[in-house]
Every structure is written in C-alpha cells, then in structure tokens.
Amino acid sequence: MNLDIINGTVVGPATGPAGIRPVYIRDGKITLATDKPADRVIDAAGLYVLPGMIDAHCHLRDPGLVYKEDIATGTASAAKGGFTAVACMANTQPVCDNAAVVGYIRNKAERVGKTRVHPIGAVSKNLEGRELAEIGLMAQEGIVALSDDGKPVVSADFMRKAMQYASDFGLVIISHCEDPSLVDGAMNEGEWSTLMGLRGIPAAAEEIQVARETILAESLGLRVHIAHVSTRGSVRIVREAKARGVKITCETCPHYFTLTEEACKGYNTLAKVNPPLRTEDDRQAILEGIRDGTIDMIVTDHAPHHEDEKQVEFALAANGFIGFESAFPLMNQHLLQAGVITLDRLVELTSVNPAKMFGLESGTLQEGAAADVLIADLDDEWVFDRFATASKAKNAPYHGMTMRGRARWTIVGGDIVHEFIR
Template sequence: MNTLIKNGKIISHDNELTTVDLWIKEGKIHAIGEAFEETTFDKVIDAKGNLVTPGLVDVHVHFREPGFTYKETIATGSLAAARGGFTTVCAMPNLNPVPDTVEKFNQVQEIIDKDAVVKVLQYAPITEELRSDRLVDYAGLKAAGAFAFTNDGVGVQTAGTMYLAMKEAAKNKMAIVAHTEDESLLFGGVMHAGTRSEELGLPGIISATESSQIARDLLLAEETGVHYHVCHVSSKESVRIIREAKKAGVHVTCEVCPHHLVLHDQDIPEDHGYWKMNPPLRGSEDQQALIEGLLDGTIDCIATDHAPHSHEEKNQSFLQSPFGIVGSEYAFQMVYTHFVKTGIFTLEQVIDWLTVKPAEIFGLEAGRLTIGAAADLAIFDLETEYTVDDEQFLSKSVNTPFVGWKLFGDTTATLVDGKIAWEKGGI
C-alpha cells in the first residue's frame, strides 16, 4: 500500500521547519520530497502544515495488565500512547503475576501482540516477584524478547543483589533500569521533605532516598561494566552524581519526566492524591537542576512514567493514595508549551529527547525520520491551543493535576508502520 502525507513540516538540524511530503510504501518511509503525484497513492493524508516527527519513544510506562486492568489495559494504554504521539513504548513489569519466568513473560507478550496499537516492548524484572533477592533467568527472558530488566516501583534494597544482577545483565548485554529508592530512608514519607510538606502536615521524603541508591549503583555499574539506566531522576544531587559518573566513564544513562520539569513542591495546592507521585515533586532548585541536566547532556531523554490508578484510589489524602500520575496523552505538549514556546528548549532538542535519544541509548530501531525507516510517525498542531480534558482521555485513568491546563501541540494523527493508530476525530 502506498500512502502520501502531504503538506507536513519537519524540523531540520538548524531548528528550522521545512515543508515536505512523505511517501510511505509497505510500512516504511520510501521517499521524502515535494509534490508527489497524488493519483499514484492508495491513501493521502493532509498534514495541513502541521509538524511531522518520528513517532515518539517512551521507555517508561505502566499498562497494568495482567492483574490491575481496572486501572489500565494494554489496549487502552497503547491507545493513550498513540493519542500522545508515541509509537514505541516500554512497559514495566510490576504486574500480577510478575513476568519473572519465560512462561509468564510470554503470556504478557501474547496480550501485547493481540491488543496493542503501538509497538510495546515489555520489561522483565531484575528479581523474582520484584521484592526478592532471587535473580530471574536473564538469558531465557532475553531470548523471550525482554526489553531490559527493572524492578520499577521498588528499589533493589540489597547491594549484593544489585551487583549480581548487573553482572548477569552485562553478560547478556542487557540494561539494568533502576527505580532508585532506599526504603530505610523513607520514614513514611509521602511527598518531598521541605517547607511545603511541613505546611501540609505530611511526612517528607528526603532527596537522599533516591540519590544515595544511585551513588551505590554507579559504583557497582563501574565495577561490572553494565549499562545502568536511572528512571525518573528528580533531585539535584542525583543529577550531580550522574554527571560525575559520566565524566568518569561509567555506562550510565537516565531519564526525566515532564511533571518534574514543569512543577515543584511549592506548586502543590492541597493534600490530594493527584499530586502524589514517586519520586515526588522536589524543590525549585531540583527542578532547575533537571532542566540544566537535560541541556548539558547529563539527562539523556524524557519519559512519562505513565502510572494509571483509579479515581477512587487517588481521590483522597497523600497518606492513603498510591503514588502515580498519567502522562502519555500530553507529554510532548507539556514540554513544548512550557519550554519551547518560552525559549528554554528548542523544538529540535525536545524531539531529540523524545525520539532519537531513547532509541539510541537502548539500541532501538525507532526515533528516525529517514528513508527506509519504519513509517512510525506523529503529526502535531503547534499553533492551536487546547485544554487538557480528562473526559477525552483514552487511558482508563485520569489521575493527573494537569486537567484544565492550556497547551499547544495537540496530536492530530499517529501512524505505526504506515497505518493510522490514532487520528483526531476518529480513524
């Protein structure tokens, strides 16, 4: 099948927008040019002067299936990702059952193959049942198609366990992706420890809960030579030690979430679960360190940590609510509105952090708008303001404090292998 996307704009390396047409043939980008003869195509999509990018890549989502399908499913989560312009996403293994054997991993993969509308790469856990010290079958799970290994949702508490896991991952040329959280330093905390937590009368989470475990792991990564990737970096101390480790030659990469870039703890207006996330919204100095870390290359990419929960779970105090915020459907738009339109980031940088960089650091065949690449594409309207509306969410869950925010860059269409996965107004 031949498809034409006409009147699209792509970003060049000098941060300029160029109008082009894209010829898609048999699911791949066949040609990029101008004024192709429309009558030779089976389908024509008019981009109407909107931005066309490689499909966005998100290395951190939670789709909750199996085990928690009242929060999200692979079908609804992948559709929400497509709504946000994502065509490749990597799903965390904090499921029930945990996919810690080849058999259980294959069961999740079967649901992905059947229901996903975007490319979903499934993580395997570092240890059995996430919280144990028993390592999984790394070679077997790699052969089954595991994207990488992570216990996201909980930190690996024992240094010896992490060391052995890193050795096994390195032997299999796979990445360890770490949720870093020393539980002995939590002290019942539910939000960042600072003046705002004191004002709200809520127990705080100190930054060292995250950064101290990163420091431990960086030394272990240096010892083992593993590719060590840090999830959702949130504190200035974490940025500092990752920066130093990179200078020392440690194979470390990391991600930051849009909500940590846009918000800090003083923005929390009340004790309500929609503001509760892990790691928490930190201080303004931490927020600035994250922005600087992206700009100087310490932080490699942006990921959503899309973590759906039901309204009943989140519509209560920080003390009772689970951690988590949804993010797939507005991540690009949030960063574009608050950082590109304000001149802090360039459009080219943002696209790079959401496409090229995550693909590069994990060796994925994604994130490129080049001839011969898969026609995984997103189209964004940069000019029209829209409102984040939870009644329009495609995710099963709406746990976010961003409802009602005005943003630019709404997705108009997302294509996977040249076929429309989601289109504004219906397919």
C-alpha cells in the same frame, strides 16, 4: 496503507536539517522516492513530521491490574499522545519475571495494542531483590531492558550481580532509586510537608542510590540507566559521572520540570507521585540537565490508578500520574517554546535515545525504517480534562490546565492509529 505526507516540516536525525519535504510510506516503511500511488495523502501544512515518540517507562497494569488500565486502553492513550511505542514496567500481577508473562504481553499487544509494546522484565523474582528473574528466557522472548521499577533493588551486592548478568544479554538495568530507610513519607521533605504536617521523603533518599548505581557501573565498567530523576543532586551525580566516562544514562518525566511540591497543597492526592514532586530549585536543575545533555530521555512513568485509590487520605493515596496525553504538549510548551531546547534535541529525548537504549531500529525517519511517525501541531491550545483521555484511569494532576500542542496523526508501521481532525 500507502500514505503521502506532504507540506509538513520534517524533523528527523536521519533526514538532514529540518525542512518542508514529502514523506512517503509504502508497505509500512519510509521511502524517499516511489512510483507507487498513495491510498491517502495527508496535508501537513503548518505541522511537524517527527519520528513517533518512544516511551521508555510506563505502566500498563496488564496482566492482573486491569481495573486500573489494560494494554488496549493504555496503548490507545499512548497513540492519542503521539507515542508509537511504549516500554512497560514489570510490576504487574503476576510480575513480569518469566518468559510466559513476556509472551502474554507481546501477544496481547499484537492483538489489541494501538502502539508497539516492548516489555521490560523484572530484575528479581517477584521484585523481591533476592533471586534473579528468568533473564535469559525473557531475553529470548523479547524484553528490551530489566527493572524492578516500583521498588528499589535494596542490596548493592544483588545489583552488582544483576548488572553483570544483564550485560551478558546486552540488556540495561533501569534503576528505580530510593533508599528504603528514607522513603517513609508521602511527599517531598521540606517547607510544604512541614506546613501540611506530612512525613517527607528527602532528596537524599533518591540520591544515595543514584550514587550507588554510579559507583557500581563505574567499578564494573558496565552500563546502568537511572529512572525518573527528580532532584538537583541526582542531576549533578549523573553529570559528574558522565564527565568521568561512566556508562550511565538517565530519564526524567514531564511532571518534574512542570510542577513542584506546591501542587500537593490542599492535600491534593492527584499530585502524589513517587519520587515526589520536588522544589523549584530541583525543577530548575532538571531543566538544566535537559538542556546540557545530562538527561538523556523524557519518559511518562504513566501510572494509572483507580479513582478509589486516589480518593483517600493523602498519606494512603496511590502514587503516580497518567501521562501519555499530556507529555507532548508539556514538552512543547516548557522545553521547546520556552527556549530550553531545539526541536532536534526534543526528537533525541523522545525517540532517538530511547531507541538507542533498547536497541530498536525505530526512532528516526530514515529510508527503509518502519513508518512510525508523529505529525504534530505545536500551536494548538486546548484545556486538559482528566476525564477525557483514552486511558481507563483519570489520575492526572493537570486537570483544567491549558496545554499547547498535540498529536494530529500517530502512524505505526504505516497504519494510522490516531487522527485528530478539527
């Protein structure tokens, strides 16, 4: 479809300073000037025209765990939340540790996906941390990164070899950091875990491995990316490493700068996630890391589960939240409108930096780029209803909370994949 988007405030690193100007989409690409007529005109007066968001970390549960989510429902939820591309983790069944599974995900996404889907390959076979996965063959099939996410790579020796091997293919390893000897708990270790009589997971469980990855990356001169940073100590380790020139990047998720361990009150399993929700001091440190550039991107870690997996005793409940449809409003409200960051920086965190890490051409609105666009309303207020998302799963901790901002149109390669008309 040939589309004209008019009257919107355009924010894109490749388009100069933010301002009201038209964006033309012709044959699926952004153009600055054209004499071809449009099939449709979107009046974006009062709205913002941004590069589509790229989620660098989500779980689509397909293949094998499709009672939780599948590629069709997961990407429908992502499109509704303003994402034009998502990168899905390898902890499916079977594990995405070989070219056949990568091919399956790409083919299915091509057929039923609303957004682009970039598979992330496992570092190790069956996520067991013993034998390298088919990294070369998966690279040929189009993976964008490597990760055993869901599980830590326990052996430092194995991680070192994996970093070296991955670098031959220009792939970064995304490290899910937790020391297995310290993670036998159900929530953050502290005041609330004591009050609730639950075993806690200390911040050190995460920080020990963040430090290890930093040391390995530094000694090899290779890059590494830290998944879902949740503690003050992790932010400090990454900040100091970056200052020394270590090739380290990291991400956090909206829940780590909007919620604290207190959300687990009343044994609320909807607030159970790994790494766990931390303290107010950690939350402040995450905000500082976002503000000063230590944190490179914000990802959802969208982790759909069946209701039955959450409606059990707290210690036994599954970890994780769905996150596609709450991410933009939470970033808008808690980062942009709270004055922590500018809109340019938000676009860096959600589009530019994920594209850079994966080597994608999208993430900007530059002329000739694929037309992956988000048209967003920053002021619309609505109440989050966990039963009303496009995801198959309902496990969100934000039920009943007022959200500010929403995706009005999500456009992938010139096709409108989500539209919210009031």
